[in-house]
Amino acid sequence: MFAEKTQTLPGFDFYHYDDQLTDSQRAVQQQVREWVQRVVVPNINPYWDRAEFPRDIAMQMRELPIIGGMLPTEYGGAGLDATTMGLVIYELAKGDGSIGTFYGVHSGLAMSSIALLGSEEQKARWLPAMSRLEKIGAFGLTEPERGSAAVDVQTRAHRDGNAYILNGRKHWIGNASLAGVLIIWARDDDGKFGGFVIEDPNEVEGVTIEIMEGKIGKRSVMNARIELNNVRVPAENRLAYVSSFKDTAMVLGAGRYGVSWEAAGVATAAYEYALDFATKREQFGKPIASFQLIQQKLVEMATEVTLMRGMCFQLAKLMEQGQLNEGILSMAKYNNARKARYVTQLARETLGGVGLLIENHIARLMMDAEVIYTYEGTNEINMLLVGRTLTGINAIT
Numbered sequence: 001m002f003a004e005k006t007q008t009l010p011g012f013d014f015y016h017y018d019d020q021l022t023d024s025q026r027a028v029q030q031q032v033r034e035w036v037q038r039v040v041v042p043n044i045n046p047y048w049d050r051a052e053f054p055r056d057i058a059m060q061m062r063e064l065p066i067i068g069g070m071l072p073t074e075y076g077g078a079g080l081d082a083t084t085m086g087l088v089i090y091e092l093a094k095g096d097g098s099i100g101t102f103y104g105v106h107s108g109l110a111m112s113s114i115a116l117l118g119s120e121e122q123k124a125r126w127l128p129a130m131s132r133l134e135k136i137g138a139f140g141l142t143e144p145e146r147g148s149a150a151v152d153v154q155t156r157a158h159r160d161g162n163a164y165i166l167n168g169r170k171h172w173i174g175n176a177s178l179a180g181v182l183i184i185w186a187r188d189d190d191g192k193f194g195g196f197v198i199e200d201p202n203e204v205e206g207v208t209i210e211i212m213e214g215k216i217g218k219r220s221v222m223n224a225r226i227e228l229n230n231v232r233v234p235a236e237n238r239l240a241y242v243s244s245f246k247d248t249a250m251v252l253g254a255g256r257y258g259v260s261w262e263a264a265g266v267a268t269a270a271y272e273y274a275l276d277f278a279t280k281r282e283q284f285g286k287p288i289a290s291f292q293l294i295q296q297k298l299v300e301m302a303t304e305v306t307l308m309r310g311m312c313f314q315l316a317k318l319m320e321q322g323q324l325n326e327g328i329l330s331m332a333k334y335n336n337a338r339k340a341r342y343v344t345q346l347a348r349e350t351l352g353g354v355g356l357l358i359e360n361h362i363a364r365l366m367m368d369a370e371v372i373y374t375y376e377g378t379n380e381i382n383m384l385l386v387g388r389t390l391t392g393i394n395a396i397t
């Protein structure tokens, strides 16, 4: 079903960051890049246009050594180191933001919640099928009335014998409509925060999952509204090691690591398309790349993506050395999300009118950057998390 045409873009690496990669890191990077260029890029635009999930493309990810990311292989992870994890997310994002988010929600948020916060029995129960993409994971935190203030979720889990009864509403939940493992974050009778796994939620009584229509970014990953009306969840499905919102925040922190790389990937792809176009498109009898104002845009984009990638590689080092903290992670997310928006817009401008056509990819990347700007903590919230780390003063609440 996939078009034969293969589009190969060289990986922009002006500062030779890739020279420091080990052979195994490079091998995974190349494998993902090749797959993205062969399978994702030539086929994704119609799905994005129709706001349709590219199931066949997404399921092919099984063939790559990436599902479960950094989680150890005994738990169904891919055992990737921090740098390789970042490179995988970067390469997926260069292809398409929706594919990247499908992977990030399933492999990152959902699998990591279980791996980091679940008991041995829970890990053994859910992770192997998730690592084979037989069960898709979703992470249900955000609510219609509690977005940035998710610490104060309104969804309740009332204990009833050997089960919890869940009531509440969630929205924006990625992958929920196809999920086999849906984690719902809620507070129990004592006000304690918890993660409750609903298995095969589309078949569970009291669960209503409705795809959110009309989304203008990441159109080919499905986000859903969820209503929970007296949903019975076995007590054994409560994640064993969640004692407060801080535990969930730890998973979100790891998510911000991924989103920083994702933003760099989206921006770099947009720059590469813009450079290619500028050297080929002629106006006034010469390539537009020969005009100073176009070169200014290209230099601006190239500089920003080089800085973004530098931040990501340093973030990877800090993660490997165990030196990350909330502020460090949020600074990269804050910077790269903002810059992805800027760079994709410059790239769009560089193409003139055809920059608005989906067939040239940049319009899709530009709208995907809007999502990156807002999810995994909005730009404002990430900025304030950095401020809190720098000053020791909380300006969020």
Ligand SMILES: Cc1cc2nc3c(=O)[nH]c(=O)nc-3n(C[C@H](O)[C@H](O)[C@H](O)COP(=O)(O)OP(=O)(O)OC[C@H]3O[C@@H](n4cnc5c(N)ncnc54)[C@H](O)[C@@H]3O)c2cc1C
Residues within 6 Å of the ligand: 105, 139, 140, 141, 142, 146, 147, 148, 149, 171, 172, 173, 174, 175, 217, 218, 223, 371, 374, 375, 376, 377, 378, 379, 380, 381, 384, 395, 396, 397
């Ligand atoms: C495409 C997409 C996918 C998503 N996927 C998921 C998912 O899989 N699971 C999930 O749980 N959630 C998901 N989300 C939700 C996402 O995390 C939230 O949208 C985000 O946390 C912001 O919440 P909100 O949209 O309710 O905005 P609000 O919190 O209502 O914020 C509105 C505005 O107010 C600002 N603001 C809020 N509080 C402050 C403050 N204290 N100081 C300064 N400014 C403030 C915000 O920065 C923003 O500009 C997704 C969102 C999108 C768009």
